[in-house]
Amino acid sequence: MVNEPYAVCVYCSASVDDPRALELAARVGAEIGRRGWQLVSGGGNVSMMGAVAQAARAAGARTVGVIPKKLVHREVADTDADELVVTDSMRERKQIMDDRADAFLTLPGGIGTLEEFFETWTGSYLGVHEKPVVVLDPQRHYAGLFEWIDGLRDLGYANQEAIDRVVVTADLEAAFDALRPSY
Template structure:
């Protein structure tokens, strides 16, 4: 169950025009392009009065995108398991920081609070979140758009493998088409917002 560790009075003052769940690394990566892309995404969301939903961490690209969103005037909803709060990984200046019991609760609440999903560069945690949101879309649990920001060709090998999965008959083209892929934050974010649904459009409690 979600326990708000911190929620500002301004959080309920107005409803943001859109809400995007961003999955990304708790590390920054080697190339400066990854940090630059995360900062661009956060600034884009914040400067348009939007809402970032993310994993509540303060390190790596997670911290970068959250800081950039707040600095540009947006709101940030962080969702983090108690175990990671205890390890002091939580970003405590989020507009709202929700502490939950498990990783599954974390991902479900993030999905419920967002109208679209975007994966930046990251490791196995980011990949697991991306594939889960993608799978839920395929199965009809939600109709929210899913995007991949392919910075510096990071996702190229993975996408090539997935296309080989189509060629081998384990996926269909329509499943690949459920995800928008782009290398420029502005165009990709515009497309996701245009297709986004209200955060409460689907009840994910059944997952």
């Protein structure tokens, strides 16, 4: 049996062209490579998703992209990935990404990114997995979301144990410390 490197699944935008977001994505990819880890991503080669993958490969990381057939052309599939898995559905895509990852990192994104993040976070809280769930948010992209979630806690709709299952940080090093494999 071949041992794969520690794998981090990164959720992020496949549509934004904000230079700060693209630079953050590139820094994340480079750090994954610097640590000798593997990247698992949504398999697109555009926007932040592409920047993470390109920087990870440039830094020596193995990259695995997982993309549904319907998005192959829309998100411009990352044909440079070391492994590109094309799925029949979004559900299959997410399951493969979940299975292949040892940890999850969320960067700025939209509805799709949030959906992936919430499913992973909920799975962690419910004990479906015990993998680290981290949000790297240096530009406070998700500030309003987490203020709202704190309000849910105050109203009794979310408990502190659930909230504590995710690490939210503005600092790259702190995010990678929280992603770190436990030996």
